[in-house]
Amino acid sequence: MNWLKKKEWSPYAAGGLVGLLNWFAILTVDPLGVSTTFARTAAMIEKIFAPNHVANLPYFVKYGPRRK
Numbered sequence: 001m002n003w004l005k006k007k008e009w010s011p012y013a014a015g016g017l018v019g020l021l022n023w024f025a026i027l028t029v030d031p032l033g034v035s036t037t038f039a040r041t042a043a044m045i046e047k048i049f050a051p052n053h054v055a056n057l058p059y060f061v062k063y064g065p066r067r068k
Helices: 011-028 035-049 051-056 058-063
Strands: none
Touching: 035 051, 035 058, 051 058
16 A cells, blocks of 8 residues: 555546546446526526516426525
């Protein structure tokens, strides 16, 4: 395990480890990303000014603010 304590890693080894971590994250976490957060935030803001518009748009119905 001395290779973990090296000051510099090989870019190929580091890239391979990042790739393995990425696959693990994709297989264990659903969904992975933040794009839905932007849609939910936009829907929350727009809901203040035009609640009927948000309620009728299919995109905001699917990805809009979460209801508790």
